Amino acid sequence: MIQHLKNQSLMDKEIQSIIIPVEKVAHVQLANPLEHALLVLIKSGYTAIPVLDPTFKLHGLISKSLILDSLLGLEQIEVERLAGLKVEDVMQPSLPTIHKEETFAKALTLSINHPFICVLDDDGSFLGIIIRSSILKLISKYMHQ
Ligand code: 4BW
Numbered sequence: 001m002i003q004h005l006k007n008q009s010l011m012d013k014e015i016q017s018i019i020i021p022v023e024k025v026a027h028v029q030l031a032n033p034l035e036h037a038l039l040v041l042i043k044s045g046y047t048a049i050p051v052l053d054p055t056f057k058l059h060g061l062i063s064k065s066l067i068l069d070s071l072l073g074l075e076q077i078e079v080e081r082l083a084g085l086k087v088e089d090v091m092q093p094s095l096p097t098i099h100k101e102e103t104f105a106k107a108l109t110l111s112i113n114h115p116f117i118c119v120l121d122d123d124g125s126f127l128g129i130i131i132r133s134s135i136l137k138l139i140s141k142y143m144h145q
Contacts, residue, residue, distance in 0.1 A: 010142050011105040015098065018107075018134040019119050025129050027052050030059055034070070034085040037062045050118055050126065051091045058118050058126040060091035100127055104138070111135050 026044040048063035
């Protein structure tokens with residue numbers, strides 16, 4: 001199968017065709033109240049989403065589990081903590097990124113451990129994300145050709 005995929009040059013392809021552009025990516029800003037991030041996560045249905053700044057630079061990732069962890073008291077969830085926290089206090093600052101002109105092979109490797117990968121421009125601006133399901137869909141398409 002790998003030989004087949006290589007013959008089809010899938011692995012050498014750039015990843016532009018499967019990028020979800022920034023305007024379609026649910027995201028929050030560094031300075032947003034944590035409660036806002038929780039609402040975006042609940043309403044969008046996603047587990048985790050990117051954190052950007054006002055100039056669309058990527059700063060990290062916020063997830064339902066990071067938020068719940070931040071509310072964990074000794075014996076109970078302390079929901080009142082939500083009011084005093086911002087996204088930047090709780091976000092995970094490291095997350096996988098890929099340059100828009102890198103190959104599908106790199107995106108595939110990163111997707112083994114990450115459900116989505118952030119795509120960056122030459123100047124580090126956030127362009128969008130590549131999601132694991134798009135990667136699997138493309139491989140499936142090539143396999144069935
Ligand atoms: O709202 C949803 N619509 C659809 N069609 N599928 C969904 C939705 N929410 C979840 N799913 C499915 C997808 O198959 O569950 C998978 C895991 O979701 P996640 O991780 O844990 O919220 C989804 O897999 P995926 O499409 O490969 O997406 C992988 C991850 O990428 C998601 C989420 O963290 C992120 N993501 C996907 N689309 C996004 C997004 N983040 C922000 N904006 C988007 N538009």
